[in-house]
Amino acid sequence: MSRELLKGNVAIAEAALRAGCQAFFGYPITPQTELLEHMARRMVELDRVFLQAESEVAAINMVYGAACAGVRTMTSSSSPGYSLMQEGLSYIAASDVPCVVVDVMRGGPGLGNILPSQGDYFQITRSAGHGDYRPIVLAPATVQEAIDFTELAFDLAEQYRHLVVLAADGQLGQMMEPAELPSMRSLPRTRPAWAITGAAGRAPNRISSLYMNAEEEEAFNLRIQARLAQICAAEQRSTEVQATHAELLVIGFGTAGRIAASAVEQARAEGLRVGLFRPQTLYPFPAERLSALLACCAVQNILVIEMNAGQMVEDVRLVVAGRVPVHHYGRLGGVVPYPEELYTVIQQHYPSLAASAE
Amino acid sequence: MANLMMEPVYERPAALEDRATHYCPGCTHGVAHRLLAEALDELGLREQTILVAPVGCAVFAYEYFRIDGCEAAHGRAPAMATGIKRVLPDRTVVTYQGDGDLAAIGTAEILHAAARGENITTLFVNNAIYGMTGGQMAPTTLPGQKTTSSPFGRNTAQAGFPLKMSEILAQTPGAAYIVRRSLHDARHINQAKKAILTALRVQQAGLGFSMVELLSSCPTNWGMTPLEALRWLESEMLPAYPLGDYQVSEAVRALGG
Numbered sequence: 001m002s003r004e005l006l007k008g009n010v011a012i013a014e015a016a017l018r019a020g021c022q023a024f025f026g027y028p029i030t031p032q033t034e035l036l037e038h039m040a041r042r043m044v045e046l047d048r049v050f051l052q053a054e055s056e057v058a059a060i061n062m063v064y065g066a067a068c069a070g071v072r073t074m075t076s077s078s079s080p081g082y083s084l085m086q087e088g089l090s091y092i093a094a095s096d097v098p099c100v101v102v103d104v105m106r107g108g109p110g111l112g113n114i115l116p117s118q119g120d121y122f123q124i125t126r127s128a129g130h131g132d133y134r135p136i137v138l139a140p141a142t143v144q145e146a147i148d149f150t151e152l153a154f155d156l157a158e159q160y161r162h163l164v165v166l167a168a169d170g171q172l173g174q175m176m177e178p179a180e181l182p183s184m185r186s187l188p189r190t191r192p193a194w195a196i197t198g199a200a201g202r203a204p205n206r207i208s209s210l211y212m213n214a215e216e217e218e219a220f221n222l223r224i225q226a227r228l229a230q231i232c233a234a235e236q237r238s239t240e241v242q243a244t245h246a247e248l249l250v251i252g253f254g255t256a257g258r259i260a261a262s263a264v265e266q267a268r269a270e271g272l273r274v275g276l277f278r279p280q281t282l283y284p285f286p287a288e289r290l291s292a293l294l295a296c297c298a299v300q301n302i303l304v305i306e307m308n309a310g311q312m313v314e315d316v317r318l319v320v321a322g323r324v325p326v327h328h329y330g331r332l333g334g335v336v337p338y339p340e341e342l343y344t345v346i347q348q349h350y351p352s353l354a355a356s357a358e
Numbered sequence: 359m360a361n362l363m364m365e366p367v368y369e370r371p372a373a374l375e376d377r378a379t380h381y382c383p384g385c386t387h388g389v390a391h392r393l394l395a396e397a398l399d400e401l402g403l404r405e406q407t408i409l410v411a412p413v414g415c416a417v418f419a420y421e422y423f424r425i426d427g428c429e430a431a432h433g434r435a436p437a438m439a440t441g442i443k444r445v446l447p448d449r450t451v452v453t454y455q456g457d458g459d460l461a462a463i464g465t466a467e468i469l470h471a472a473a474r475g476e477n478i479t480t481l482f483v484n485n486a487i488y489g490m491t492g493g494q495m496a497p498t499t500l501p502g503q504k505t506t507s508s509p510f511g512r513n514t515a516q517a518g519f520p521l522k523m524s525e526i527l528a529q530t531p532g533a534a535y536i537v538r539r540s541l542h543d544a545r546h547i548n549q550a551k552k553a554i555l556t557a558l559r560v561q562q563a564g565l566g567f568s569m570v571e572l573l574s575s576c577p578t579n580w581g582m583t584p585l586e587a588l589r590w591l592e593s594e595m596l597p598a599y600p601l602g603d604y605q606v607s608e609a610v611r612a613l614g615g
Binding site: 068199 | 388404405406407408410411417420421423425426427428429430431434437438439440441442443444445446449450466470492572
C-alpha cells in the first residue's frame with residue numbers, strides 16, 4: 001500500500017467498503033455528498049448494495065433493516081440530515097444491531113450553511129434520538145484518521161453490537177491530503193446467529209424495540225448501561241502533544257484540535273509551556289487520561305477550542321471538576337479559526353501572561 | 359381395530375404461533391394473520407420469510423408468526439423491508455401495515471418502495487381508524503365518520519379527504535400487483551387469500567412491488583358489535599373503497615393462477 005492524495009469524504013467511503021461494508025443507504029447533502037457518490041460507483045462495481053433513499057428518514061431505516069439482516073451497513077449525512085435520522089437511530093439503539101453513521105457536520109441551526117462546524121457535538125454524543133443511549137463517537141482530525149476510524153467504527157460496532165458515529169466536519173470531508181488506505185477485507189460467508197434471515201431449521205429470530213412491561217424495559221436499559229460501562233472502560237482514545245509538560249493545556253477535537261495543534265506548536269516555539277490534548281473518542285470521553293494529566297502534571301489552566309459555542313467544554317469541566325480554571329474559545333456558524341488567531345487566544349490564557357495582564 | 363384414517367381438514371398453519379393474540383374480539387386482524395400464514399405454508403415459504411411489523415394494532419405481529427420478524431418505526435416498514443430485501447434478495451419479505459402507518463406517517467416510504475419496484479409484499483389493513491391509540495381519525499376515515507379526534511364526524515373542509523392508497527400506488531411503474539379485497543364475509547375472505555398467494559408469488563418471481571389492501575373491521579373503536587361492524591364495512595367502506603385489481607402487470611398476468 002502507498003499514500004495517495006485523497007479527499008476526506010471519498011477516503012471514508014473507500015475505507016468503509018474495504019472494511020466490509022456490504023450495504024450503503026444515503027441521501028445527498030452537502031458537504032458529504034462525495035461520500036455517497038463514491039459509494040454509488042464502487043458498491044455497484046463490487047456487486048454490493050447501494051441505494052439512494054427518498055429521505056434521511058428512509059435511509060436510516062434501510063440501514064436498520066440491513067443491520068437486522070446481519071451485514072455491515074452504513075449511512076452518511078450532514079447535520080440537518082443527521083437530525084432527521086434521530087428516530088431510526090433510537091430504534092437501532094434499542095435493537096442491539098451494529099451500524100455506522102457518518103455526520104459530516106455543517107453550520108447550523110436550521111438549514112444553516114454548508115461550512116465546517118462542530119455544532120452537533122451534543123446531538124451526537126448525548127443520545128441516539130429519544131431514550132437513554134449513547135453511541136460510540138469517533139472524531140478524526142486528518143484524512144488518515146478518518147480512514148483508520150472508519151475501519152475501527154465497523155469493528156467496534158460489531159464487537160459491541162452498538163451504534164458508532166463518525167463525527168467529521170465539512171473541512172475534513174472536503175479537504176485533500178495524502179493518506180494510505182487499508183487493504184480490502186474479505187466478506188464473511190455467514191450471518192450472525194441473531195440476524196433475521198429466515199427461520200430455516202431453527203426457532204424464529206425476532207428483533208424489536210418494544211417492551212410493554214416496565215421492569216423488562218428497565219432490565220433492557222440496564223444491559224445497555226452495562227455495555228456502555230464496558231465501552232467507557234475499554235475504548236477511551238486521545239492523542240496529545242507535550243501535554244505532560246504544559247502549564248496551559250489546550251483541548252480540541254477534530255478540525256479544531258488540528259488547528260489548535262499548529263497554534264500550540266507556535267507557542268512552544270515562542271517558549272511557552274503549552275500542550276495539546278485531542279480527544280479521538282467523544283464518547284466515551286477520554287476522562288481517564290485527562291484526569292491523569294491533571295493529577296501528575298503542571299497544568300494550571302485549560303483552554304478548550306471548538307467550532308461551536310461550547311459543547312465539549314462541558315465534558316472537560318466534568319472531568320476537571322474545578323481543579324483548574326477551564327476557558328472556552330469558539331467560532332460559530334461555519335467559521336474556521338486560523339492558527340494565528342488561536343495563538344493570540346493561547347497567549348491570553350497562558351498563566352503567567354494572564355496574571356501579568358490583570 | 360381397523361385402520362382409522364383421519365385426515366385433518368382444518369388446522370393451525372405452521373407459520374402461525376400457537377398463542378392468543380391481543381386483538382379485540384371481532385377484529386379482522388386475526389383473519390388477515392391466518393390468511394398470510396396459510397399462504398406462506400402453501401408456498402413453502404415459512405423458513406425463508408421475514409415479516410416487518412408496523413406501529414399500530416399489529417405492532418406485535420412478529421410475535422404471532424413462526425417466522426423471522428422485526429418491528430419497524432411508525433410508517434417505516436417499507437424502508438426497513440427494503441434494507442432487509444436488498445441484502446437478502448432470495449428471501450421473501452413482507453410488511454404488514456395499518457392505514458395510519460401506511461397512509462399517513464409512512465406515505466413517503468410506501469410510495470417510494472412502490473416506485474422503486476421494491477420486490478417486497480405489503481399487506482395493508484385498512485379499517486378507517488387508528489385502533490391502537492383508541493379510535494382517532496385515520497387518513498382513510500370516511501367523510502362524516504365520527505372518531506375521537508373527529509367527534510362531529512370527519513369534516514372534509516377542515517380535515518380533508520380520505521386517501522385511496524391502492525389507486526395511488528397503482529400509478530407507479532414499479533408496482534406489479536396492487537389489489538383491494540375485503541374481510542367482511544367468507545367469500546371475500548377466500549378472494550383475499552387468493553390475492554395474498556398471488557402477491558407472494560409475484561415477489562418470488564421477482565416481478566416488483568406487490569400489495570394487497572384488506573378492508574377490515576374495528577368493532578371496538580367503531581363502537582359496534584362484531585356483526586354490526588362487518589355490515590358497516592360492507593355498506594359504508596366498500597362504496598368508498600371499491601374492491602378490485604388496480605395494477606396487475608403483464609408479467610403478473612403471465613404468472614397465471
